[in-house]
């Protein structure tokens with residue numbers, strides 16, 4: 001789905017952030033409402049600079065940095081909602097600004113359906129979450145933000161858990177926290193991407209897909225207890241058969257590879273395969289045709 005970058009700075013410094021590659025080069029980019037509106041019009045007209053992203057018509061990601069830090073954020077949400085009626089907008093956020101109840105209420109009023117807010121939780125404790133974000137107090141703010149959004153009643157909420165070496169053993173406890181804090185909401189569990197800061201911190205974060213998939217498999221019962229759950233970046237053959245229907249292909253073809261063994265696999269068409277950057281680091285072994 002096309003990405004609409006809303007802001008290029010963030011108040012978290014997440015160790016695994018994949019969106020930091022172009023930050024330094026883009027610090028002077030204009031993110032005013034007028035410029036964002038102009039970019040969207042370019043996108044809608046299918047201009048070359050945006051065409052590569054236009055794979056899934058009718059679904060858009062509002063990304064950053066942290067989009068809520070843009071001084072024009074609320075106006076931008078209202079503008080995108082008006083300009084893209086009926087199309088699904090997903091805001092990717094660390095959730096911290098919604099700790100302000102007035103801000104959460106104003107956002108909720110502007111984010112009319114179909115609209116989804118996707119917030120990442122990195123741990124089940126302040127110690128773990130704040131270690132990953134690099135910001136003391138971020139866990140408490142994110143949880144307060146989630147509670148305020150739920151109290152406001154909209155938009156739809158999605159909780160994301162990005163697994164790496166620092167937190168994959170805690171997946172069960174993180175899912176329990178998600179269930180307690182945001183009952184009935186959608187959850188997405190994914191292996192981290194070797195991009196941006198995530199690539200630079202590989203020595204600290206790296207873990208095999210076999211290990212994170214095993215952690216996911218151990219949580220099968222918990223995952224099935226969510227109203228909706230999805231798994232990103234896991235080859236189907238590493239997942240327990242009962243979890244394979246939750247696996248989604250979320251990366252474009254150029255970012256995925258299929259080892260030679262996959263040519264004998266009946267699930268090749270629906271499988272995410274291996275992330276290209278992961279395969280560069282780990283090689284292409286470990287998959288088993290099903």
Ligand code: SF4
Pocket residue numbers: 235236237238258259261262265266267268269271272273274287288289290
């Ligand atoms: S063998 Fe290849 S195509 Fe089949 S499930 Fe595993 S990674 Fe996917």
